[in-house]
Amino acid sequence: MTHPTSKRFDRAFRLSKERILYNSTDCCVGRIHNPHKAGKMRLLTTAIGLSFFLVLGLAPFRSANAQGSESGSDGIAAIKNAAAKSSCAAIYWKNHxxxxxxxxxxxxxxxxxxxxCHPDRPDVAVxxxxxxxxxxxxxxxxxYDQKFKQLHLNNDSTxxxxxxxxxxxxxxxGMMESSGNYCEGRDVSQCFNDADSAEAGLFQTSYGVRRVSHVLNELFQHYSQDQHGCMLDEFKGNLSCKIVKSHNPKCPDATSDVVGSGAGADWQRLTKSCPAFAAEYAAVVLRTSGGLKGEFNPVRKMQADVRPECDEMFKDVQTYVQRNPQVCAALN
Known part of the structure; x- marks a missing residue:
């Protein structure tokens, strides 16, 4: 059964979505130059969406204050702590x-x-x-429709x-594509030798796939101009970045470093240094060019895992934000 708070959020989401036009081939054709910095109308819409979060009777987040009075910085720490201690974090992922x-x-x-915190953002709408x-x-x-249905995870409604x-x-x-390493370089097992097709980052997406949705280019332009929200320190942890040489005899001199020049090369650098961009970009690709004939080999082979433990973790995060909307100011 859908929680009543989720229904209220969805109504707020639908109100905000009216500002974006859709067609059958490209979800969002209404262009907003900066998807994170909105005008007064967007702030009002977001406020409306967040107002629906404050509803009594929500199950508490593991580290949340029962009265929803934690500060924004404390809220970020609470989210990180709960994620790190979740069952999702304890999974030993398959395929080594x-x-x-x-x-x-x-x-x-x-x-x-x-x-x-931004239900009206174009990438969130997609x-x-x-x-x-x-x-x-x-x-x-x-x-993955059958897999989601087997787990009783319904995707029939926007x-x-x-x-x-x-x-x-x-x-x-992300675990299949990079083992969760934010700075993963291009796949050296494949001979992608130009900036447009070279895959990089957490989800091994490419600059070339931007053509499937205006939203992808908007995200690229936004984060190219302002990397304040990249969350690099959060994703970095103790991970290190190494340049790996190809073992493919067709391209023995290739490495995992940036290839090519121009905007495509800039995109590769950005996706490896700005993991929040990589995640938001890949989420849009997942829905617009990520299917059985799409961008991701693990999806084409049905190798990417859908784990209910991770749904529970994200649901806990969702509940926490609903109870503590003040955390949004610290996340922006």
């Missing part, structure tokens, strides 16, 4: 990926939390869209549940 870096789990929880199962070739959630489930799959995808 092992345990996720603690900083990856914490970082993903914070990116998700910040997105909840990722929250109800699943059309006829689009399994392009939408990863449609490709709103918060579908958004959260997208992040559940995204988290599992």
């Amino acid at each position: 990926r092992g345990f996720a870096p603690k900083s990856y789990i914490e970082g993903m929880a914070l990116v998700f939390a910040r997105s909840l 990722v929250s869209q109800a699943v059309d199962t006829t689009k399994a070739k392009t939408d990863a959630l449609a490709a 709103g918060l549940d579908t958004f959260r489930h997208s992040y559940v799959l995204l988290l599992g995808l």
Whole structure:
């Protein structure tokens, strides 16, 4: 059963979504130059959405103050602590990926939390869209429809549940693509030798895929101009970045370093140094070009795991933000 607070959030989300136009091939054709810095109307819409969060009867977040009075900085610490201690963080991922870096789990929880603070953001609107199962070739959630149904995770409606489930799959995808390493370079097993096609970062996306949605280019432009919200320290932890040389005889001189020049090379640098951008960008790709014929090999092979433990973690984060909306100021 959907929690009444989620229903209220979804109504607020639908109100804010009226500002964005959709068509069948590109979810968001209404362009907003900066998806994170809005005018008075957007602030008002966000305030309306957050006002629905303050409802009695929500289950407490593991580290939350029962009265919802924690400061913003304390709230960030509470989210990170709960993520690190969650069952999701204790998963030993298949395909020899092992345990996720603690900083990856914490970082993903914070990116998700910040997105909840901005239900009218174009990328959030794309990722929250109800699943059309006829689009399994392009939408990863449609490709994984049976798996989600087996876990009783419903994606039939536009709103918060579908958004959260997208992040559940995204988290599992990141473990397959990079083992949760924020600065993973391009895949040296493949001979991607130009800046447009070279994949990089947590989710091994590419600059070239930006063509599927205006929202992707908007995210790139925003974070290129302002990297304040990159959450690099949160994702970094104790991880290190190494340049790896190719073992592919077709491109023996290739390395995992940035390849090419121009905007594509800038994109590679950004996605490896700005993991919040990498996550938000990949979430949009997941829904618009991430299906059985899409960008991600682990999705095409159905190797990315959907773990209910991670849904529970994100649900805890969701509840915490609902009880403590003041954390949004610290997350921005």
